[in-house]
Ligand code: BGC
């Protein structure tokens with residue numbers, strides 16, 4: 001069953017039923033101001049950091065979730081009232097639709113002959129969201145209406161806001177001036193920022209105290225102010241500051257009216273907080289022009305068009321036409337769009353991540369870059385430098401950092417021994433996309449300490465060295481607290497309820513080793529070899545501590561580690577997963593449960609390990625025979641049936657969920673890439689389609705999460721809810737699937753010296769085309785497959801002239817070229 005449909009021409013998903021299995025959401029905002037918005041206008045907003053600078057309040061886990069952009073329309077003649085976005089009143093609606101688009105959401109419906117539709121978006125470069133509400137009277141008689149709007153402010157630090165009531169029930173403060181509401185809690189002390197809620201119309205009334213608006217013991221679904229039809233003009237002193245307006249409208253039959261609401265964030269200069277300067281009144285000279293601008297309909301429309309154009313431009317970096325609509329839709333629209341969201345927010349704030357638990361993940365953000373770099377390389381560059389600044393002098397990295405401060409998170413700390421290598425892969429992806437080697441010369445500190453700067457290149461060298469300094473008894477990399485699989489805590493021992501699996505009883509110097517990190521190390525060392533081969537005299541002079549090694553050094557490291565993996569990390573039919581803290585095998589046929597894990601198979605084969613001796617093929621055959629389900633590849637089999645403190649969190653999950661044998665979508669693309677590397681186009685696409693959200697749209701009732709974006713996990717075969725997705729939106733799945741489909745199945749792959757065309761497609765496909773921006777040029781690539789093969793470019797022409805090989809060498813100066821390629 002479906003709850004809506006794709007509108008590809010408008011690049012929208014149109015939800016036609018408000019009670020989707022879970023709230024289906026979208027993100028607004030591109031750089032600093034972000035908003036989560038569900039199909040019923042739920043969600044919240046924050047400035048840069050979902051924990052430290054939360055603008056509006058959201059309560060997870062209360063049925064249906066609480067918090068949103070509440071609108072009520074009231075018929076002042078009948079006293080009937082409803083919410084045009086269904087929540088919170090849940091009144092019956094006609095023609096409900098929610099159009100989630102790229103950076104905007106439009107929610108509309110009709111009730112009792114009154115149409116109300118609101119377009120929500122964040123204008124580019126602004127720290128505010130615009131709600132453009134259009135009310136149309138479709139009745140044959142005049143309508144006397146009241147519109148009420150409401151937002152509930154968060155007292156900035158979302159954690160404190162949800163816990164420290166003895167203090168924060170007394171700190172709330174607002175100002176109301178010329179019909180605008182300013183939320184200024186803590187402005188009197190160390191903050192110089194405030195939030196505001198504004199409206200294009202002169203309100204008939206307002207409220208800023210939640211209890212006055214709702215009435216005692218009432219919820220958002222029946223506020224007493226709305227019921228009675230007039231505001232209280234309340235001023236919040238402590239308790240729960242809100243912003244609410246009451247607008248009266250009379251509409252003739254057929255008449256429409258647009259009301260614009262703005263919810264925004266503003267910062268004043270430290271020495272210009274007040275006006276007059278010796279008062280406690282917010283200085284509004286800066287914010288008033290912004291409010292005036294976006295409460296103007298023409299200006300709001302212009303800003304919306306600019307947002308549309310921005311997305312056209314971004315997506316223009318890569319567009320395809322293939323025989324499969326699910327491929328086209330995901331590549332051209334939604335997968336690229338999700339890559340932007342994960343780049344912006346990493347794992348910090350979704351409907352499954354409260355925004356208070358963690359900042360941005362180091363490995364996560366580096367991987368997100370892989371799917372994003374072609375869209376805005378300059379932002380990718382900056383992100384790389386910020387990430388590198390959280391690296392430690394040892395070459396390791398803080399596992400997470402706060403976006404607002406850029407500082408590493410001490411609670412979780414370091415020692416996730418895979419972390420630093422993702423920086424190497426991210427830099428590699430950036431270099432292959434842009435050719436901008438100057439990034440390697442950027443001097444970046446370690447742990448954000450002034451004076452510790454070295455060129456970025458040395459950060460990468462230290463990443464490699466980090467692993468070389470931490471090899472275990474089998475010559476394989478030590479795992480530390482965990483590797484990519486955060487739940488494989490082989491050196492920790494958590495026995496007490498509530499302890500962190502990753503940090504409790506952590507044994508410094510524990511000997512658990514990871515075959516996954518070994519595979520990652522090979523990929524990272526090979527990337528270093530490619531970079532080293534192209535350094536040509538740069539870096540050396542500024543590089544104080546580390547000698548610059550030749551490419552051969554890294555190739556040798558990669559080869560040695562490959563050999564070690566094939567020798568010490570091979571189980572007979574697949575790659576082992578790890579050796580635990582006591583040197584026992586994990587992910588082996590000798591184990592009772594968890595005999596085979598997908599990560600080392602996909603990653604090692606993808607990194608080219610075992611390609612020449614048949615091990616990669618055999619490992620991937622084992623993946624197919626043991627891990628494949630109709631909903632994708634399970635992470636491991638069989639799932640652990642009981643908790644084992646020697647394994648850690650992985651065995652804490654009931655079988656089939658999350659890392660314990662769920663279909664962890666993030667590592668499916670590694671298997672897809674591995675199959676493509678080995679020439680199995682049909683198998684690669686088959687794996688790809690099993691977790692493709694658009695393909696799964698028809699299963700929406702089972703899948704439950706949004707059909708336009710990837711979720712982290714789909715419940716595995718042992719789970720009673722096999723096929724049900726969870727943790728949608730913020731997942732490394734987005735970037736890796738984008739890489740898998742565009743660079744490995746379609747096979748159009750940035751390399752250091754140009755764009756490689758090496759498709760690996762199902763033989764039934766007669767070809768496909770791709771438009772791609774690459775290093776300043778526009779390339780139009782058409783691939784023909786007249787012989788029905790999977791792979792093998794036999795001929796290429798550039799602008800009609802035959803060309804050697806299958807690498808498009810960049811041509812300085814921009815322009816356009818037409819490339820034709822024949823497989824055979
Ligand atoms: C989750 C992992 C996640 C880790 C750290 C665990 O509970 O299962 O997927 O990586 O927490 O956030």
Ligand code: NOJ
Nearest residue numbers: 347361364484485486487
């Ligand atoms: C989610 C985490 O954010 C990511 O870093 C990790 O690799 C996966 N879970 C797997 O555990």
